[in-house]
Amino acid sequence: MPVWVTHEYPAAGKDWSAAEIKHGLNRIYRLILHNDRHIPDSLIRDISLLPEVRYARMGDVAVTDLPQAHALAGDNNAALSAGTDRASREAIRLPEAHLASQGDRRIIVAVLDTGVDVNHAELAHAYMPGKDFVDIIDGAERFLGDFLGYDNDPSDTLVGHGTHVAGIIAASGTKMPMGVAPKCRILPVRVLGAMKRGDKPVGAGLVDNINVGLKWAIDQGAEVVNMSLGVRDIGGGLPYKEVIDYARSKNVTIVAASGNNGTEDLYYPGAYPYVVTVGALDQDKEHVAPFSTYGKQVDVVAPGTDVYSSFLNNGYAFSSGTSHAAPFVTGAIALLKSFARSRGHRLSDGKAKFLIKHTSDKVGSRYKHPKAGYGRLNIGDAMRLLRQKLN
Numbered sequence: 405m406p407v408w409v410t411h412e413y414p415a416a417g418k419d420w421s422a423a424e425i426k427h428g429l430n431r432i433y434r435l436i437l438h439n440d441r442h443i444p445d446s447l448i449r450d451i452s453l454l455p456e457v458r459y460a461r462m463g464d465v466a467v468t469d470l471p472q473a474h475a476l477a478g479d480n481n482a483a484l485s486a487g488t489d490r491a492s493r494e495a496i497r498l499p500e501a502h503l504a505s506q507g508d509r510r511i512i513v514a515v516l517d518t519g520v521d522v523n524h525a526e527l528a529h530a531y532m533p534g535k536d537f538v539d540i541i542d543g544a545e546r547f548l549g550d551f552l553g554y555d556n557d558p559s560d561t562l563v564g565h566g567t568h569v570a571g572i573i574a575a576s577g578t579k580m581p582m583g584v585a586p587k588c589r590i591l592p593v594r595v596l597g598a599m600k601r602g603d604k605p606v607g608a609g610l611v612d613n614i615n616v617g618l619k620w621a622i623d624q625g626a627e628v629v630n631m632s633l634g635v636r637d638i639g640g641g642l643p644y645k646e647v648i649d650y651a652r653s654k655n656v657t658i659v660a661a662s663g664n665n666g667t668e669d670l671y672y673p674g675a676y677p678y679v680v681t682v683g684a685l686d687q688d689k690e691h692v693a694p695f696s697t698y699g700k701q702v703d704v705v706a707p708g709t710d711v712y713s714s715f716l717n718n719g720y721a722f723s724s725g726t727s728h729a730a731p732f733v734t735g736a737i738a739l740l741k742s743f744a745r746s747r748g749h750r751l752s753d754g755k756a757k758f759l760i761k762h763t764s765d766k767v768g769s770r771y772k773h774p775k776a777g778y779g780r781l782n783i784g785d786a787m788r789l790l791r792q793k794l795n
Contacts, residue, residue, distance in 0.1 A: 405437065405441065405443075405447075406437075406438040406439075407435040407436060407437055407438065408435070408436045408438070409433055409434070409435055409436075410433065410434050410436070411430070411432070411433060411434075412429075412432040412433060412434045412612060412615070412616065413429045413430075413432060413615075413616060413619050413647075414616075414620075415430070416619075416623040423650060423653045423654065424650065426653065427646050427647075427649045427650045427653065428458075428646055429619065429646060429647070429650060432646065434463070434612060443462065448460050448461065448462060463610055463611070463612055464610070464611055465540070465599075465608055465609065465610055465611075466608065466609060466610070466611045466614065466633070466635040466643070485579060486577050486578065486579060486580060486581060486582070487581070488580060488581070488712045489580075489581060489710070489711060489712035489722075490581050491689065491707075492581070492689070492707035492711050492712070492732075493581045493582075493584075493707075495685070495689035495707055495780070496706060496707065496732055496736070496780070496781045496782060496783050496784075497782050497783055497784025497785065498584060498783055498784070499784075500783075500784035500787070501736075501739060501783040501784045501786070501787040502582070504743055504787050504791065505587075505739055505742050505743040505746065505787070506582075506585065506586050506587045506739075506742075507574070507585035507586055507587030507588035507738060507739060507742045508587060508588060508741075508742035508743075508745050508746060509587060509588065509589055510742075510745055511585070511588045511589070511627055511628070511738050511741050511742045511745065512532065512588070512589050512590075512591050512624070512625050512626045512627055512628075513573055513574070513585065513588050513589065513590055513591065513626065513627070513628045513629075513630065513734060513735070513738050514590075514591040514593055514618075514621035514622075514624070514626035514628070514629045514630065515566055515569055515570050515573070515590055515591070515592055515593065515630050515731075516593045516595045516614065516617055516618060516621065516629060516630065516631050516633070517560075517565055517566030517569055517570075517592075517593075517594070517595065517596060517607070517630075517632060517633070518560045518562075518563040518564070518565045518566040518594065518596045518597070518598065518607045519534075519536065519558045519559050519560030519563075519566050519592060519594035519596075520534070520558060520559070520560055520566045520567045520570050520590075520592040520594075521559070521560065521561075521564070521567040521714070521715070521716055521717065521718065522534075522557075522558065522559050522592070523718065524567060524571075524714050524718050525576075525578060525718055526571055526575040526576050526577075526578055526579070526580060526583075526714045527567070527570055527571060527574060527575060527576070527590065527714060529576055529586075530570075530574040530576075530583075530586070530588065530589055530590040531589075531590055531592060532589050532590065532591045532592075532624075533556065534556070534557075534558035534591055534592035534593055534594065535554070535555070535556055535558060535593055535594070535617070535620060536554060536555045536556070536557055536558050536559075536594040537554055537593065537594060537595050537609075537613045537614070537616055537617035537620070538551055538552075538594055538595065538596065538597040538609050538613060539551075539552060539553055539554055539610070539613055540552060540597060540609070540610065551597040551598075558592040558593060558594040559594075560594065560598075560716070561716065562598040562716075563596075563598050563606075563607060563716075564715045564716040564721065565596075565607055565632070565723075565727065566592065566594070566596075567713075567714050567715055567716060568711075568713045568714060568715055568721060568723050568728065569630060569632050569713075569727065569728065569730075569731045570590050570592065570714065570731075571583060571713035571714030571715075572584065572711065572713050572728060572731040572732060572735065573585060573588070573590065573630065573731045573734055573735040573738070574586050574587075574588055574589075574590050574735070575713065575714055579720060580712055580713060580714060580720055581712070583735060584731070584732060584734075584735025584736055584738070584739060584783070585735040585736075585738040585739045585742060587742070588735075588738045588739075588742060591621055591624055591626050593617045593618075593620065593621050594617075595609050595613060595614040595617040595618075595633075596608060596609045596614075596633060597609055607633065611635060611643045611644070614633070614644070615643075615644055615646075615647045618631075618644065618647050618648075618651070619647045619650060622647075622650065622651050622654055622656050626656060627655075627656060627657065627738070627741055628656070628657045628658075628659065628734055628737050628738045628741070629651065629656060629657070629658045629659065629734075630659050630730055630731050630734040631658060631659065631660045631661070631673055631674075631679075631730075632660070632661045632725075632726075632727035632728070632730045632731065633660070633661065633727070634660060634661055634662075634663050634671030634672060634673070634674055635671060635672055636669075636670070636671060636672070642672065643672045643673070644672055644673045644676075645676075648673055648676050648678060648679065649678075651678075652678050652753070655752055655753050656753065657680065657737050657753045657756055657757070658673060658678070658679045658680065659679070659680045659681075659682060659730050659731075659733050659734040659737065660673045660674035660679050660680070660681055660682070660730060661674065661681075661682060661725070661726035661727045661729065661730045662674050662681050662682060662683045662684075662696060662697045662698065662699075662701065662702050662726045663696075663697030663726060664684075664695045664696070664697060664725050664726055664727075665695070665697050666694050666695045666696065666697065667697060667698075668697075668698055668699045668774075669697050669699065670699065670701060671697065674701055675701050677701075680703050680704070680733060680737070680757060680760070681701045681702050681703050681777075682702070682703065682704055682705065682706055682726060682729045682730040682732075682733045683696040683697070683698060683702045683704075683705040683706075683708070683726055683729060683775065683776060683777065684696040684705060684706070684707070684708025684709060684724070684725065684726045684728070684729040685705050685706060685707050685708055685709065685729065685780065686709050687709045687710060689707055689780070690767075690780075691767070692705055692767065692773075692775040692776050693708055693709050693724070695724070695725070695726075696708065696726055696729075696775065697726065698774060698775035698776075699774070700772075700774075702775065702776065702777040703757075703760070703761065703777040703778060704733060704760060704761070704764050704776075704777050704778055704779065704780070704781050705729065705767070705775075705776045705777065705779070705780055705781070706729040706730070706732035706733055706780070706781040707728075707729060707732060708724060708725060708726055708727075708728050708729030709724045710722045710723075710724055711723060711724065711728040711729075713728070732781055733760065733781055736760065736781060736783040736786065737756045737760065739783060739787070740756050740759055740760075740783075740786060740787065740790055741756060743787060743790060743791070744790065744794065747794050749794060751790070759786045759789055759790055760778075760781065760786055761778045762778075762789070763782050763785035763786040763788075763789055764777075764778045764779035764780055764781060764782055765779045765780040765782050765785075766778075766779045767779050767780060
């Protein structure tokens with residue numbers, strides 16, 4: 405059964421760094437079959453039993469249910485404005501936080517998603533050159549649009565999910581509310597392609613390619629990474645584990661959506677303790693949305709129902725899901741890091757999490773709510789606490 409063998413991850417520099425070696429990134433390989441053949445489970449088991457091998461698993465396509473946005477066209481778009489859905493931003497006290505900072509271009513926020521509308525007027529000021537890591541061979545017949553080959557074009561022309569997420573983080577605020585951290589830069593990393601499910605496209609990509617995209621973002625200097633996606637444990641090595649550990653060693657904050665199945669469940673990377681895991685609030689911004697996946701992994705909740713943001717073709721849309729709650733928290737952490745940088749400090753990942761955790765508005769009487777974690781994001785109070793600590 406002939407195969408090509410390649411390193412899963414490229415080294416960040418000319419040689420492997422101490423951090424890459426520590427987390428085993430130099431010892432992970434991808435084996436690609438020369439021919440389309442079935443690999444028996446017994447062969448994977450036998451490879452795993454070799455003393456030189458820690459684990460072996462089949463490559464798997466991760467399918468992420470992406471809530472369908474309600475795109476607005478023509479006159480509907482014109483009727484809406486920068487004031488549309490201000491309630492979502494006011495619920496987290498964003499106008500108050502913006503009095504202190506609107507971000508800093510030295511802070512890079514990576515958005516790992518379906519790609520972005522690279523020409524969107526709300527985001528052109530923020531985009532850095534991105535990359536596309538969607539490369540599907542096995543199962544390619546199920547995909548739509550661009551699904552083959554790494555390249556430098558992170559465009560999304562079919563789904564719009566990544567553009568919606570990026571707008572929540574950094575929109576200029578022309579025809580929608582200003583993003584949480586509009587003066588920070590966005591690094592678009594396309595890790596999810598479009599797959600047809602019924603009559604709607606959903607996001608999907610190889611878990612291994614998502615891992616490679618995450619490492620690349622970290623190596624490009626991203627200080628905050630938004631991953632509005634999640635998969636269950638697929639067996640063998642836990643998905644994303646080695647590169648999440650690598651992010652931690654680099655002081656990079658990773659924010660992930662908790663999931664949208666409305667049950668107590670674990671989705672990765674949000675299931676890892678190091679990741680900031682975000683659930684969604686309902687329309688009233690006071691209660692947890694019924695679709696929001698919950699459990700001890702949830703750290704905080706943010707607006708996630710009918711959120712208005714940028715969309716495909718320079719348009720706008722409403723969308724719901726924990727996918728759209730996560731970027732509020734991502735933007736908040738970028739804003740905190742920006743304010744600290746303006747005062748000559750580098751805010752560590754741990755301190756950023758401390759500020760978010762201890763300033764969230766409690767949901768109910770318990771210190772940590774089973775569905776809302778430490779409570780509703782309050783970026784106004786988080787900024788006030790940071791200012792106090794830096795004085």
